[in-house]
Amino acid sequence: MITELILYSGFAGITVICGGLLANLFNHHVKDSPVKYEVIHGLMSFGAGIILSALALVLIPKGMEELELFPIIISFSAGAIIFLLIDQNLDKKGGQTATLLAMMMDFVPESIALGAVFAVDPNTATLLAVFIGLQNLPEAFNSYRDLTLSGFTIKKTLLILLGLSFFGIIAALIGHFYFSKSPKLTAHLMTFASGGILYLLIRDIIPESKLENKFLPSLGACLGFLIGIIGEKLI
Template sequence: MPLLLTVIVSTLLVGLAMPLGALLAHFEKVKSVWLEQELKHGVMAIGGGALLSAVALVLVPEGIANLNPLAACAWFILGGLSFMYLDIYLKKIDTPASQLAAMLSDFIPESIALGAAFATGSNNAFLLAALIALQNLPEGFSAYSELKTSSVYKPKKIIIMFFLMATLGPIAGVSGYLWLSDSPEIISAIMLFASGGILYSIFQDLAPQVKLEKHWAPPMGAVLGFTLGMLGLMLTT
């Protein structure tokens, strides 16, 4: 398969994890209230673990490879600050789409970095794709659940919107593949910017939703998600 086609297919499949998560949330029917809560919190925890593994095992190691320490730290912090100010803005306008905005704000730079990773022949390109898909699934689940609470967004409309958003992956991925393959410093900056934003999101949006009073199983989802990323790295090196 030509490399450009690989980028398109990979980023599209990664993006389709978002509507898949929404479909799981739509058809999720659990009679037991406590089991339903365990499931929702566990899904969020797995997403948090996958995000953390993407940051720790792929994005940060590759991001710091082409930048000096000062620049690397600056881009990482800038990513966190940008996501924080986005969070503040969404809270100020009281939108029911904060999870959706957070999902897109890390999906797009990650897709750019993924396309660039394929262009540069990175051994971790497929691992990064798998981790992004693994995070998009619970993020789609959570974003759908959040949007469904608003009377403005009907379930069918939300799912269709998520499918359309999946096409942003190939657009961003091809952009990274065609225009950033010869700019390793820019790729590294994007990776670290995304990493800072993701890390902020984990502790601002995901981690607080993982804890469930008198239930200790959901946080193990974070351990499971990180273990999956670690296993992928070990199998590809």
């Protein structure tokens, strides 16, 4: 059973490094052109749509199933405020890591949830692993771009993404052994993450994905959200 959980969470996480490698290939081996920038911004919006779908269809609903109104308000507000402070600190340092933070804010809680769900419903956990893996690919693609623009070397950026790939397995095991019997704690974690994700989306990610007089970014966001709907219906 544990071997299966490691395989599922490993699949969900391996798309992080795959997205980074794809971004490296695209950024450094494809000539600059208007089409290239449209694709980049389209993928940014696609990732934003998937992140938003994770928030709206997985994290918030699962949190609301377990928590009363006041705990939801506290956890969600805490997530938003803490990531506002983190974002302000990064702004002072000139960093561009919003997409990476947003990816971690949904990848880690969902991986913990994957481990917790696997203990009681392996079939749902399998579909959740696929859903998380689909999310991680465009998010990692955009995170690679953000990190390299912030001054990280290609090697360091890929090592960060590789580490995150394996961290999903650790998070799933933590969820399986420690959170499967604490649904309220898992719900608090998901709601906290939702506040941080929504702040980062509105503050940093969505404005960065805009291209003047172009439709592809908006369409990409819709497609990303649609994939989230499909994943949720399958689950």
